[in-house]
Amino acid sequence: MVRPKDRVLSGMRPTGKVHLGNHLGALDNWVTLQDDVDCFFFVANWHALTTDSSHTDEIPGATIEMAADWLGAGLSPERSTLFIQSQVPEHAELHLLFSMVTPVGWLERVPTYKEMVEQLGIESPSYGLLGYPLLQAADILMYKAKYVPVGVDQVPHIELTREIARRFNGAFGQVFPEPEAKLTEIPKVPGTDGRKMSKSYDNCIYLADPPEVITPKINTMVTDPARKRRSDPGNPEVCPVFDFHKIFTPAPERDACAVGCRTAGIGCLDCKGVLLQHLLPPLAEIRERRQRYVAKPREIVDILREGSTKARSVAQATMEHVRQALGIEP
Ligand code: TRP
Ligand code: SF4
16 A cells, blocks of 8 residues: 555656657656655666767757656646756765675676667676666665556566665665565557557657647557458457557447447548547647647756755765764764
């Protein structure tokens, strides 16, 4: 059970515009959480350097775009603390101290490390990449977060965080509570080509997309491959368009589409038309709000700066406690 004063923390690397997969898989859930618990959400811009430290010039703009999407989706600086990792340098100090109690083998065994190295074809992984989950542990434990809303792919990082907390507490006294992953129920969000929605596949619908961009993306989206002609019956259960219906279209109309599909009573364009009626309005609302922020990037910078000041005072209190527990100064 999540209780009112429980603290929740999560972060995203600044990869730029948020797509519908990120939104439904994480952001939308953050927006809901901020009504009930004490939320800290941050831009993991140091983490962005772990896989590519040569394109730093893209990070400031990507931070603004991503934060605009957060605000557009409904994160509110009055209800949540929104901040930038690098503006709370205490994270680096805690990461350093954690690195002293962490066997290298633990980090080498984290599955995302190998995956990143293989998927991105990194020839010579950096020390920072190996330490990625340790920096994440510092992000989380700094705020003594009880819950960390993340997708399943991040569970090994939360597990490691718990081990680090135990190890640190064992060595220096009870400092950190053990956090729990709060698994977000992630709906299946396919991209326009039917594969998982992902920036690297170039198959995304972005929160920043206006209706005139979303409409053709949906209209050309892959459907049940067996339904070649209008007269062929289809199977909604294997159709990526129908995955969207499950998220956006109310049951009666969705069921009507499914029947129409199976009986070849409707064509795919009709079916997509129904989807667009339910998909476009909520996205338009988010987009209009995000565009108002994008037009005033200074305002976004100020929101993140104020949030970082707030986060930093929590971080400083934690570090006071940590330094005392460590006790290495005369
Ligand atoms: N590793 C997370 C991701 O790729 C981002 C992240 C960094 C994070 N620090 C965090 C998430 C702390 C939750 C808590 O999505
Ligand atoms: Fe998919 Fe709809 Fe076409 Fe059926 S009618 S294949 S559910 S797009």
